[in-house]
Amino acid sequence: MTIESNPIDDFPEEEARPLPARMMVRLPQNPVIAVYVIMVITILVYLLQMASGQGLLSGLSCPYFYSPDIAACYGLKVNELILDGQLWRLIAPILLHGSLLHIGFNMYALNALGPELERHFGIKSFLSLYLVAGFAGFVLSFLLTAAPSLGASTAIFGLLAAQGVFVYRNQRIFGPRAGAVLRSILNIAVINFIIGLSPGIDNWGHFGGLLGGALFAWFAAPVYELGGKEPEFHLVNTRPASNTIMAALVTLLIFALLAATRFI
Numbered sequence: 001m002t003i004e005s006n007p008i009d010d011f012p013e014e015e016a017r018p019l020p021a022r023m024m025v026r027l028p029q030n031p032v033i034a035v036y037v038i039m040v041i042t043i044l045v046y047l048l049q050m051a052s053g054q055g056l057l058s059g060l061s062c063p064y065f066y067s068p069d070i071a072a073c074y075g076l077k078v079n080e081l082i083l084d085g086q087l088w089r090l091i092a093p094i095l096l097h098g099s100l101l102h103i104g105f106n107m108y109a110l111n112a113l114g115p116e117l118e119r120h121f122g123i124k125s126f127l128s129l130y131l132v133a134g135f136a137g138f139v140l141s142f143l144l145t146a147a148p149s150l151g152a153s154t155a156i157f158g159l160l161a162a163q164g165v166f167v168y169r170n171q172r173i174f175g176p177r178a179g180a181v182l183r184s185i186l187n188i189a190v191i192n193f194i195i196g197l198s199p200g201i202d203n204w205g206h207f208g209g210l211l212g213g214a215l216f217a218w219f220a221a222p223v224y225e226l227g228g229k230e231p232e233f234h235l236v237n238t239r240p241a242s243n244t245i246m247a248a249l250v251t252l253l254i255f256a257l258l259a260a261t262r263f264i
Helices: 034-053 070-075 079-083 100-121 123-144 153-169 176-195 203-220 242-263
Strands: 002-004 022-024 224-227 234-237
Touching (some): 034 123, 079 242, 100 123, 100 153, 123 153, 123 203, 153 176, 153 203, 203 242
Antiparallel strands (some): 002 022, 224 234
């Protein structure tokens, strides 16, 4: 990876031998596990949805509304059932999808955004980001639209926001590339929100996921400094691991309090 750096600021003791403005730096090597675990679980749940939708799970019926889809019956975001105490419906819908195209698009987006983020954030922080953003999205949907909804896109929008925050907080490290990445993220978000104006798309859920992901990442995203010596430079995260817990708790608390206003 090529980055921009001010060698005098980073290494004042080497002013007599300035470092080049561009250098190769070893990226973090955190394994990518959470992304693929999420994908496998989501696909298995969709197979369950397909099986029940085709009548392959005989003897099961939905006690809340007519639906052959048993997973959606017990996990779909339905405001009346949430108000009746079924609070898991504010997070369970991230595992549910309405069609093969729906899950295909979301899993493609997860595979496109997730691995790089997980390499930087680490497994625990990435998983926290995914769940917190998904929850935030369905809370906003619960507050602002009466329509039932489902899908991992609330969490996907959270990943998009987290990538933007991560790049913004590390502009000094990424150099000119940061501006291009941020513009690309903004364009993707705007295009998807415009598409989300179509009937049947939960734009409030997307917006909530974006807010939840951005808030979490502001406190938990890695902030890098250069470490090591030439030619073995590497990136050092200056954020303590405890920031992940704090970021998750703060974001969950804010959106939980927002959801509580509906009950009050």
